[in-house]
Amino acid sequence: MTIPNISNSETYLRMYRQMVRIRNFEDNANKLYLTAKMPGLTHMYSGQEAVAVGLCEALEKTDHITSTHRGHGHCVAKGADFQQMFCELLGKEEGYCRGKGGSMHIADQENGNLGANAIVGGSAGIATGAALSAKRLATGAVTVCFFGDGALGQGLLYEVMNMAALWSLPIIYACENNLYGEYTHVSEMAAGQLKTRASAFGIDSFEVDGQDVLAVNDLAQDLVVRARRGEGPFFVVLNTYRYHGHHVGDINRAYYRSKEEEDEWKTNRDPIKNFAHWLIDKKIIDQQDLTEIQKDIAAEAEAAVIYALAARYPSEREVGDHVYKI
């Protein structure tokens, strides 16, 4: 792991806090679903926290991201607030999208989150377009396009990576390889090397341990600077793991992956646990203060859930609003 720079302590702790916030958010979302308080279904980001946090901590508020159906982690990491997120998940008026998007379409424009997308790979065009806008309008913004290994099966991704390379766009394609597209292992769906898909377009491509937030963040810092200088696009494979099933209802998973495999990742490769050990080991924080952070975040999440459960649904009059912008 990286050599600690004590002047970065605040950054390290913020990254830790953000990862814990994502885990807490997801634990609460899962509970809401399992207790039938949440409509529809949702896809848990737990286990992949270091990817979203490592990348988003390298971005400014004015930089853009596009997200996926498994998008709560990206949303939190880009600066979203629990209360508005839980309200959105429950279809309430105060949600980020006034309850009209829900878990799979949550967007937070103020923090540069152009939205989760329920079409696998569906936001690759949007992300690349945001990068084209940034270049044309000289805003200096960088875009991170999050997608999973499953999206490597979509043609759109290759079309837009080709154009991003031709036009040197300021974008980072972040492929979160959590090993499974729905209920199928990546090895059955993606031939050859993942990384070389982008190298074929002449895009600088990287592979990083997606459970190591510092490794992800170091790489991201470097790529964001380079993208701002006009050296993009970039492609990164982030090796990670999805702790839960494909969606919250995917409980019996033995037919596609073993309990031992899940335990191995959760026990030995947990991004939060490992980063906590590192922080203590490097004397950036002690266990007691870490526990305080965890408690504060748990309380924040609990309060947001209580608030969202009691919040109002949108008025029926709103059903026809926002079809067209006036």
Place this chain on the structure above:
Amino acid sequence: MREITLSQAVNEAIAEEMRRDPTIFLLGEDVAEAGTPFKILSGLVEEFGTERIIDTPISEPGFTGIAVGAAMTGSRPIVDLMFGDFLTLVMDQMVNQAAKIHYMSGGKLNVPMVLRTNMGATRRSAAQHSQSLHAWVCHVPGLKVAMPSSAYEAKGLLKTAIRDNNPVIIFEDKLMYQDKAEVPEEEYLIPFGEAKIHRPGRDITLIATSSMVQVAQQAAESLAQEGIEAEVIDPRTLVPLDEGTLIASVKKTSRAIVVDEGHRNYGITAELASRITEKAFYYLDAPVQRLAAMDVPIPFSPPLEDLTVPTPDRLVVAARAALKGELPHGA
């Protein structure tokens, strides 16, 4: 007044808007130096450069998706989709992304983009370059759909489309690119949702879209010689639709024929005929008739292809039947 072609009208609209607003750019296949296979965009790259008139690879979903994202982040892109048939390739980007983003985000994000494409058969281009697929996108809430029937409409509607804050799809009939019409030198815009009465008449209403307005005009000329006064109405935009003008006309004439070059099954003609029966049923003296493209893939062979599209002759026959009470029941 000066006359210019529909192609020149489109070119002028884009140039004028691009001069006015630096956030507008255009992208598509062979749009720059080539000016598209129809040469509609010739000269634009000389004025605006390749930064704003952008040649893309042959990747319709890709560059349409890029336009969606650019539109969400401060740009106003115009997508040139070389053939309307390629709409099939960009449906996810237009239908699942562009159309829904404003709604799904609760009004926070929006997609001010224009997708220009074409339609129309009888160019001997066979089944994959001759379709009129506008009904597909009219079905999707969140998209607007414009159907210019002349150079005048093409310019005014396109300028309005570019300034609209929503995704707009414009279908130009590729057989009309060289057709001339009077187009003022001065700037003008045509508001969406305002039908145009091309020819007033008291006996029967002919509602026609795009090049079918010409068909209806010719039919109306013939009918006039028989003493039948047909009213020709062009909705100009199908979404939003100026239902009021159509219904008012039918209430006056008590007879209507809807003419559109899309397929007949589940198409535009079905929708418009249904609206008329919903809102003007008790004023009707004859069933509302529909003339549309035959429900076959457009054939290559010229004599076969010519059978597939509405013609003035067929429209005249239909109008006469409506007026003489000769429409068969249950047909």
